[in-house]
Amino acid sequence: MSRFWSSTVHALRPYTPGEQCNDPEWIKLNTNESPLGPSESVLAALRDAVSPRLKLYPDPDAASLRAVIARHHGVEPSQVFVGNGSDEVLAHAFLALLKHPLPVLMPDITYNFYASYCALFGIERVSIPLSGAFQLDIASYKRPNGGIVFANPNAPTGRALPLSDIESLLEANPASAVVLDEAYVDFGAATAIPLVHRHPNLLVVQTLSKSRGLAGLRVGFAIGHADLISGLERVKNSFNAYPLGSLAIAGAIAAMQDTAHLERVRTVTAIRRALLTVGLETLGFDVLPSLANFVFARHCQHAGASLVAALRERRILVRRFAQPRIEDHLRITVGDEAQIQTLLAALGEIV
Numbered sequence: 178m179s180r181f182w183s184s185t186v187h188a189l190r191p192y193t194p195g196e197q198c199n200d201p202e203w204i205k206l207n208t209n210e211s212p213l214g215p216s217e218s219v220l221a222a223l224r225d226a227v228s229p230r231l232k233l234y235p236d237p238d239a240a241s242l243r244a245v246i247a248r249h250h251g252v253e254p255s256q257v258f259v260g261n262g263s264d265e266v267l268a269h270a271f272l273a274l275l276k277h278p279l280p281v282l283m284p285d286i287t288y289n290f291y292a293s294y295c296a297l298f299g300i301e302r303v304s305i306p307l308s309g310a311f312q313l314d315i316a317s318y319k320r321p322n323g324g325i326v327f328a329n330p331n332a333p334t335g336r337a338l339p340l341s342d343i344e345s346l347l348e349a350n351p352a353s354a355v356v357l358d359e360a361y362v363d364f365g366a367a368t369a370i371p372l373v374h375r376h377p378n379l380l381v382v383q384t385l386s387k388s389r390g391l392a393g394l395r396v397g398f399a400i401g402h403a404d405l406i407s408g409l410e411r412v413k414n415s416f417n418a419y420p421l422g423s424l425a426i427a428g429a430i431a432a433m434q435d436t437a438h439l440e441r442v443r444t445v446t447a448i449r450r451a452l453l454t455v456g457l458e459t460l461g462f463d464v465l466p467s468l469a470n471f472v473f474a475r476h477c478q479h480a481g482a483s484l485v486a487a488l489r490e491r492r493i494l495v496r497r498f499a500q501p502r503i504e505d506h507l508r509i510t511v512g513d514e515a516q517i518q519t520l521l522a523a524l525g526e527i528v
């Protein structure tokens with residue numbers, strides 16, 4: 178607290194990211210990073226980009242990367258926006274598309290950064306409760322609004338909606354922007370990107386942090402109607418004209434082109450997710466059906482906080498959110514097979 182703070186800063190509700198710890202002895206299952214990491218072709222492209230050319234500013238529009246993303250997803254480059262992680266892309270989307278006199282609608286349980294953006298930008302919001310099984314009910318979004326935002330699959334639940342539901346939501350809200358955060362879509366859900374051709378109010382946001390194993394590079398993107406994208410560009414060019422460095426652009430291009438690596442990540446994650454789910458269920462956990470690279474689980478007898486503390490003593494990090502309805506749930510990243518076995522053995526001792 179300081180008397181030099183602005184009233185805006187006093188009113189902020191900063192997001193708390195999961196703990197980062199660099200000790201390789203620890204098992205880190207708290208921030209949904211990929212145990213498979215980036216592909217070799219990405220590392221080669223990054224090494225290649227380390228050169229005296231770094232004296233130059235990067236292309237402010239990252240045209241080469243936007244062209245690759247556009248081709249990959251069957252849209253025009255004018256329908257693609259890129260930013261410094263999808264968190265930044267989402268922030269620009271809140272300011273560009275979701276700040277209106279009517280409140281923005283979002284689930285009561287979803288990515289906590291959305292509430293932080295609302296506080297930062299002075300955006301009214303209304304939380305719509307998920308169902309008892311933590312499913313999003315699109316019928317409950319039929320009310321006047323200044324926009325809608327949620328993650329699909331949702332975070333931290335891992336539950337996904339079918340595209341037919343997303344399309345109904347878009348049709349029921351033609352006058353609102355719908356921002357769909359697909360941070361985890363590559364792990365098994367269907368992307369709504371094809372719907373942007375029919376729905377000029379849809380903005381789909383994705384990241385290279387999770388499925389492409391590049392959380393450290395900071396690259397995210399959005400796809401939507403060119404008019405939505407130019408709104409994001411107006412915000413970006415009023416804030417930071419060069420959000421992506423030359424290294425990030427080079428690495429991201431290689432990552433988008435390596436579809437074989439993505440396929441491998443998809444397959445391996447689905448197998449390990451099933452292994453983790455069955456293991457947890459055997460130990461007495463209720464595990465929500467997940468289409469993400471994490472599971473959301475609660476033990477029938479043990480409180481969430483005590484499980485997190487007991488795992489921490491064994492140098493295993495998982496994520497818990499101390500908020501109503503989910504304080505006893507753990508969000509556990511699908512790690513590699515050794516990490517899953519160590520986690521299950523530790524939980525076996527604890528419970």
Ligand SMILES: *Cc1c(COP(=O)(O)O)cnc(C)c1O
Pocket residue numbers: 261262263264265288328332358360383384385386387392395396397
């Ligand atoms: C991880 C995550 C993001 C942020 O991804 P970055 O691209 O690393 O900023 C966005 N939304 C959700 C739901 C996430 O879990």
